[in-house]
Amino acid sequence: MTAAVGDRTTLQRRAEQRSWNWYDWANSAYYTTVLTVLFGPFMITVAGRAAGCGDSADDTCAKTVDLLGLHLAAGSLPSYLTSFATIASAFVLPIVGAMVDRSGRKRLHMAWFAWAGSFFAALLYFMSGDHWQLGAFAVVVSSILGGCSLISYYAILVDISTEDERDRVSARGWAFGYLGGGLLLLINLVMVQGHDAFGIDKELAVRLSLLSAALWWAGFTVVSLRGLRDHPAQAVEDESGGLLRRSFGQLWATLREVRRYPMTMTFLIAYLFYNDGIQTVIYSASIYGSKQLHISDSVLITAILMIQFVAFGGALVFARYAGRYGAYRCLLYGTFGWMAIVVAAMFLPERNVALFLVAGVAIALVMGGTQALSRSFFSLLIPRGREGEYFALYGAAERGTSWFGTLLFGIVFQVTGSYRPAIVSLIVFFVLGALFLLRLDPRRGIAQAGNRPPAVL
Template sequence: MSDIADLEPLARSREQKAWNWYDWANSAYYTTVLSVLFAPFMITVAGRAAGCGNSADDTCSKTVDVLGLHLAAGALPFYLTSFATIASAFVLPIIGAFVDRSSRKRFHMAAFAWSGSFFAALLFLMRGDHWQLAAVAVVISSILGGCSLVSYYAILVDISTEDERDRVSSRGWAWGYLGGGVLLAINLVMVLAHGAIGLDKEMAVRLSLLSAALWWAGFTFIPFLRLRDHPAQDVVPEVGGLLSRSFGQLFTTLRGMRQFPMTLTFLVAFLFYNDGIQTVIGVASTYGSKELGFGDSVLIATILMIQFVAYGGALLFGRLAATYGAYRCILWGTYAWMVIVVLAMFLPRKNVATFLLAGVAIAIVLGGTQALSRSFFSLLIPRGREGEYFALYNACERGTSWFGTFLFGVVFQITGSYRPAIVALIVFFVLGAVFLLRLDPRRGIEEAGNTVPAVV
């Protein structure tokens, strides 16, 4: 029997390749819909209902009625995404607790993905001055997308050893940038050249929104069919009803993290530096257009470039992690972000070359830090509680991302310039680095009961 080859690494490799496809699938929704096309189109449609005309200008201050609240049409999509983020913080713990006890994580991932893509497809019906259905659809699809990611992240632990984790996560994240970039490129060509293909601009946008939903649903079949079911590990005994188990477990997790101080330290570090990352990405187009004077063509080209360069950045950081360890690479990444925001302050107006170089730097560090954060955190999670901990991770990733934009807005209001506002974001990377320097990665992995990789 000792002469029989161990086929488990080959089986894991097949599952890892299948797992990558869900990053490819869901990234289309986050890039085409949430990052680029939904907000300006929703502003236009809601603006008509409010009497703002056909302008997509987000300064339209006329309001629409949302459950008795009078919200400015120009701010409506941002209120909706903020509400979805807050709601996710309450919903994800329930999903995390459920996922931890399930041996069918791939089924739950796919079910949430297909449900989310269904609601995302309803955005195609947003037209004229009919915004109400789309408002409901974007909130529900965003929440369901987060639910699918809790299951998806938990599967990473089932299909990879501790030594494989960084490589697998980096490759998945790279595939996500590539998939999201490919569809976004197709859709932007369709929107910008709508007349040449016989479409009016709004139909081109609506078809682009629909394509993201179909892409998300269609490519989800690949991991669903190729992944295997894995039995739940070290299940925490159930106590009480569903809500008390889920929300009670969330608070138990926070209290119980005193037993895993390194896990808590990393989560706090991640909260800060990820907030900085999300803010830089979110305000980059505003900074480029308002402060540096670039038009839409330069901004669109930069967005696409970042998507594809981030693919290489994620793979590069995966290779660096194999040599130097994920912890060091994440720490170096926070240092690189500090340099980026300082240099961004001094970018000259209407100098395309320097703006693109800044975009390249952002893309390389962006893909790497996000991919390795996911894999490194998985090493700090006690076995059998992946869903619970990744629900908390997602809540930190999504639920606190308004701190940076708030600081950016306050500094701009005080100074009247976006340049000091962009460099002010360095505080998030400094705080992230401070907490990372307080972290002992080897101790954290051992305290969680996991095997320490050859290179930490």
């Protein structure tokens, strides 16, 4: 009888894990199609018209538009909007995390934040002509709401998987995300690049692509929601008052107690450094390829798509190695891999498409693995019942410091006049990340958090 119950519980858990993976598939379309590829150039074009730059506006357009009394260059507007959403999220996410931990309905929190975010993302369809204001508002709000949905999503990982299953489940989620985001991006790029064949102009193709990402996000969230179930909240602080007041109380308790988990904090600091390096490499790769290596736009688009699909395999390969050697060791070796990549990138010859694509494959493999295992490994360092708050601190700290890498990249380019030293300067983030990982005792950290170390660590 006990064995039968155990088997049934395992089957139920596996079913929830498959449903959980679908939310990575759902939200990645927004981050890939909207935030990474299409929104920035389109916003520059629309805002550029309003500023008087004309239809050919690009990121060199220095004429300004007025936003809340600030005069911002049209060419810089997407960067300012993204930065504002990132900083705002750093303040919002911890409160959301505290609220999530006090609720036994994490899946509903995830879904409602996702649907609200997809609604605002859909408003990007109405950004046309020189009407950029609605788009600016919509991308900021949808980005913040997307971050809120991910707090619940990450917290659910602990409810639906044992310690030994975390790496595999997280990696499959990331793999699903890369595959889903890449598939919709491929469809949208075909529509944008071949808009004449579809009988529409290029701007309408872009607007329809932005809308498709919102609909994809909302629709596949339903698939994930239907397969998940509610799990009761655990180990919450006894606070009086309404949900919001109780959430603030629990957040304050978490901030007080975080000093009791030094290994958790050590990993969080390590993650801040090496993840900042990862995000800056992703951000700067197209700039480096275009401006320094003189790679054509068609090759850059091919590389973007290739990275999405190769990262799918990278996440699964790292999960397999984590099962054999442990997630901690794979993360450490992953930071060494990133060091090798940025050093090799400095010496890439100009206009050599083959070597540029080889570098893209290396980036994709290491990116998929390190991002997937970071999430699962951090989940082992969180005390039970505090998943929302700790993942919120994880997300808030990541977002609040993610501009360090781009700042360093920009400063080094300004000083040297070349992107080659700028790209290799990013090695400092991976070196610091590795140093903090080497200071981490994973078994001690997991035990401090009250969790059971996986069989292979």
